[in-house]
Structures are given as structure tokens and as C-alpha cells.
Amino acid sequence: MPPSDQATENSRLQSLEGKTAVVTGGAGAIGSAIAVELARAGAQVAVMDLLPEAAEALASRIGHGAVAVGVDLAVESSTRAAAEKVLQHFGSVDILVNNAGILSNHKMADTSIEEWRRVNLVNVEAAFLLAQIFLPGMRSKRWGRVINISSYAAKSGGLTAGTAYSVSKSAMIGLTFSIARETAGQGVTSNAIAPAYVMSPMVSEQLNDEQRAAQLAQIPVGRFCEPQEVAHTVSFLASPLAGFITGEVIDMNGGLHFD
Template identity: 60%
Template sequence: MELTGKTALVTGAAGGIGSAIAAALVQAGAHVLAVDRDADSAARLAQTLGASCEAMVADLSDAEAVRVLAHTAEAKRGAIDILVNNAGILSPNKLATTTLEEWHRLMAINLDAALLLTQAAMPGMIAKRWGRVINIASYAWKSGGLTAGTAYAVSKAALVGLTYSTARELAPKGVTANAIAPAYVVSPMIMEQLSEEDRNRQLAAIPVGRLCEPEEVAHTVRFLASPLSGFMTGVVIDMNGGLQFG
């Protein structure tokens, strides 16, 4: 139970990847604040994971709602020790069909919320001289998106940039910042928003012959949150099944 006494805030916690992350952190001994826009799904997750998980509801596309979330989380548990910026939305629209409205919405959820929550968590982490910021990026950040759209790919590339900047600034203060870049995780976002043709084409291109499982991402989050990861910061962990060599 290497995270006993630590508080973790996980966004997008009721989704496939988020719920696996929340479960892994609870198993490691952390108290998890599970944030999702779907109140019912967040409540079910908290009920499943027990007293070490609390549901919180927020619309991460609203900057003021994100600030309120951060304030409420601190009021509940004090400083956040582990911040997992997992929430994200996907769009398949490429350059010519990406609207400014869509662009702004993706950036608000996929990037702006991560910035605001990192800013909010920083003071408590610095005061303790211990903290973990873990950003869930995507292989799309360096692949141009493949089946993902332009706004999504750019938002994930920017999230990696935020990870690097956070790591550089906070390393002397005992806080690490790392990112995980999975390719095609078995999740509703992938299974429902990509066409069967796109899914089959990408599956054929992955050398290991399968999609990534949410629990594999969660295992990596648990490692990055652990005390034994303290010498790793500013790292992007690729989880792509060899896709980059295809």
C-alpha cells in the first residue's frame, strides 16, 4: 500500500481508462476523488470502490467550474498529492472540417482543465515537497492523429508540452510531472467514436495484434504515482504495441 495517506484526483474517472486508474490507486492505498461530468456514473464508481473513493461532478469545459472543483477538493481532503489529468474528448474531424467551436471545446477539456488543475494543486504539493502530476496524452500527439482529428492530436501534443514545462519548473520542489501516450485503448471513446473500418485498420497495424487494455494504462499510472518513480520527470511513456515501428 505504497500510497497510503495520499490523496489522488482523477478526471474522467467514470470512463474506461479513468475507472481503471481510480481502482489501481485505491488498491495502492490512496484516497481517490473521482471526477466526472456524469454524476450517476461517478457515483456508481465510488460505490464500487468503497470508502476510499469519493465522486465529484464537474464540467471541465467550464474554466470557472474547474476552479470550483479544485477549491472543493482541497476543502474535502487538503492538498492533492497525485493529480491525474485523464479527461478528454475525441473528434475525428481533420484540418479542413475542424471548426473553431470544436477546436475551443477540445482545448478546454483536453488541455485547459489540466493547466488549471495543475496550477491549483501546485501550492500543496510544493508545501509538502512531494507531488505527482500525471497527464494522459495519446500516441496522436506525435503521429498526426492517424484516425483521430486535428484538434484532438494538437490538444494532446500541447498536453505533452505542458508536461515538460511542469516537470522543468517543479522538479527542484519535489514534484514530478510525466505523461502516458497510449494508442487505441479499449474504451467507449475508441469503440464508439471510431468506425469499424478505422478500428480494424488500426488493429491490423499494431504489431502486438491487439488494443491496449485500460488496466495497462492504470498500472503505469500507479507506478508513476509511487515513491519509486521519484527520479522520473518530464517523461512520456509510449504504450503503442509497436505501432510506431509499423
């Protein structure tokens, strides 16, 4: 094949033209980078977020058929209504990115049952519910991608976060594996990304200067992860060229952890 033809074929295999994607927490630092990157690859994106105005602003900036969907993922009825709105608009969903999450830095003794439940509702239960709703459409088309944003905290026993958050992100990995096992023969892949120290409000606003300096000192590569780096990995896992990868957890931690 001539180089020009090969380049065209490679571009086609990386394209998400004709695909629809849902990104939860889509108006946040990581979510917005993911939504922009998927749209750049050709997908039509539904930006799901607790802040509808921020989601609207991002969808307007993205264009390319992007829509904003307000949702409170801690409330089952709100999650179901948001999913139904997406299905009414697009008909089906090809790519689900479960990115939304809330942080808890409290360790075991200081974690209330109310905090435990809310963290797990948003970080795990909503992801399960959205996958349950959108997977039938993926299966019927024999093409789909579920990409769950986990965390280094899941692999470190909460070194970088509290108990509820760390357990919820571990559960995201279990959910990823379960979906991958159930759908591997149906054209659907399910993978997770486990970032550490992404430059987002969790790092820039919820940690003071001393805490940020202490975290930075632990990272072998000497810097924080950028949201666009997570977005690039999501786009790769969503692409047709990643169809042979399922049940995988991609670490993005700057050398903190190897496996």
C-alpha cells in the same frame, strides 16, 4: 536485508497510503481503471467526471474514502468549484491525473473554431488549471505527482485522430515538460503517458467494425491496449519508487512508434 524484510520495504515504497489523488474523466473506461488502481495502492481518490451519477457509483464501489465530484471541464468556474470541493474534503492533493479528454476526428478543413476551442478547453486548459490549483500543496509538502494522459496522436501528426485532438494532446506533452522543469527540485514529478488504441468507447463505439479492423491491422502486437494497462503505468509513475522519473512521456502503442 532478509528477503522478507526486503519484500516489506518494497511494498512500502510502492504504497500510496496517506496520499490523495484526483482523476479527471474518472468514470470513463480508462479513468475508472486508474481510480481503482490508485485506490488499490492505498490512495484516497476523488473521481471527477461530467456524469456525477457514474462518478458516485464508482466512488461507492471503490470505497476507501473515495469521493465523487461532478464537473464540466469545459467551464472554468465549474473546474475551479470542483477543485475547491476536493481541497475542502481532503485538504490537499498529492497526485493529479489529467485523464479527461474529448475526441475529435475532424481534420484541418473540417474543424470549426467552436470544436477547436471546446477540445482544447477540456483536454488542455482544464489540465493546466487543475495543476495550477493543486501544485502549491504538493510543493509545500515537497511530494507530488502530475500525470497527464496524452496520446499517440500527438506524436503521429494526427494519424489516429483529428487536428484539434492531436494538437491538444501535443500541448499536454508541453505542459508536462513545463511542470517538470519548474518543480523538479521541489519533490514533484510530472510525466505523461501516450497510449494508442485503448479499448474504450472511443474505439468500441466511435469506430465501426471496418475502422476497428483497419486500426488493429496496424498494431504490431496484434491487439488493442487495455485500460488496466494504462492504470498500471499511472500507478507506477505515482509511486515513491518513480521519484527519479520526471519530464518523461511513456509510449503505450503496441509497437506503432519507437523513440
